[in-house]
Amino acid sequence: MTTRTYEIRSVFEYFRxxxxxxxxxxxxxxxxxxxxxxxxxxxxxxARSGNLGAKYVVDVSRLEELRQISVNQDRxxxxxxxxxSEIMCNxxxxxHAPSLVRASSQVGSLQIRNAGxxxxxxxxxxxxxxxxxxxxxxxxxxxxxxxxxxxSEPLGSFIVGPYKTGxxxxxxxAGFSLEIWPDGSxxxxxxxxxxxxxxxxxxxxxxxxxxDPDGAVNRIKLALSSISPQPSRMRVAEDCLKCRKPDSRxxxxxxxTVAEEMVRLSGERPSFVYKxxxxxxxxxxxxxxxxxxxx
Ligand SMILES: Cc1cc2nc3c(=O)[nH]c(=O)nc-3n(C[C@H](O)[C@H](O)[C@H](O)COP(=O)(O)OP(=O)(O)OC[C@H]3O[C@@H](n4cnc5c(N)ncnc54)[C@H](O)[C@@H]3O)c2cc1C
Numbered sequence: 001m002t003t004r005t006y007e008i009r010s011v012f013e014y015f016r017x018x019x020x021x022x023x024x025x026x027x028x029x030x031x032x033x034x035x036x037x038x039x040x041x042x043x044x045x046x047a048r049s050g051n052l053g054a055k056y057v058v059d060v061s062r063l064e065e066l067r068q069i070s071v072n073q074d075r076x077x078x079x080x081x082x083x084x085s086e087i088m089c090n091x092x093x094x095x096h097a098p099s100l101v102r103a104s105s106q107v108g109s110l111q112i113r114n115a116g117x118x119x120x121x122x123x124x125x126x127x128x129x130x131x132x133x134x135x136x137x138x139x140x141x142x143x144x145x146x147x148x149x150x151x152s153e154p155l156g157s158f159i160v161g162p163y164k165t166g167x168x169x170x171x172x173x174a175g176f177s178l179e180i181w182p183d184g185s186x187x188x189x190x191x192x193x194x195x196x197x198x199x200x201x202x203x204x205x206x207x208x209x210x211x212d213p214d215g216a217v218n219r220i221k222l223a224l225s226s227i228s229p230q231p232s233r234m235r236v237a238e239d240c241l242k243c244r245k246p247d248s249r250x251x252x253x254x255x256x257t258v259a260e261e262m263v264r265l266s267g268e269r270p271s272f273v274y275k276x277x278x279x280x281x282x283x284x285x286x287x288x289x290x291x292x293x294x295x
Contacts, residue, residue, distance in 0.1 A: 010052035031169030039115035080119025133223035138178035228265035
């Protein structure tokens, strides 16, 4: 094992394990003093400003075990160290999780998409994280590994608050297990941001649905970011849509419940005068895309 010492404003020792077991062994000895590094697009900002709060930085970006994509029965597994650019180009993700491809394509800029990873986006747990709602509509489980083994946890409970996950010392995020929706399901992701690129989303909406032969909604999942302390499923809106034939009135009714959920989760805020109609518009656009748009 080689370690090098870097100084930005935070002082830390940098360690790049060659294998996953080398990484988990290191974490089992030094987990509470370590931060994991993938693309560094969030972590290096913390390090530069002196807010790293760790003695060791463990670089997992090149671990092959965290860079695989596979399909097993009804689940798609995506390694945590894959970048947005890699995710966007992968045929399995394109086929089974188009809303994640769309969300990835809207992150930051080309440079950020080439460096930033899915594991880093979930690990950072920003309320505005673009990948998280797109993962939530696939009932995603976070695959966690340590020296003593592997277990998985639903993404919705893994993120416990703004910039806070339930990751325990000694563990890392190895990947994500996504439910595969049946062929013919309809997927969408849209976001609102100040600019087209290099802007954090003000709200992001992911949706996936299946329709009955008569056009009624069979199953639907809808998740939004940036409207609550952590990205959340919009279960009231989902229930409002289920078993009903979507039309503009029903979509508007469901979108209204999303605005109400935002207030319930975040409390009334002065900015909501502007944000409520924006969130309603974003939800309507996303639902119209899955019900009436070209896929
Ligand atoms: C200019 C700019 C624009 C951006 N635009 C967007 C945007 O549009 N949308 C968006 O969602 N984000 C955006 N971001 C934020 C950032 O790019 C993403 O959150 C990115 O996915 C972070 O991934 P990373 O690999 O760089 O993570 P890192 O910075 O390496 O790590 C981030 C956090 O995750 C932890 N972590 C990393 N890997 C693991 C692992 N395997 N297991 C456990 N914990 C881990 C780290 O310890 C750290 O706490 C932007 C950032 C910048 C600088």
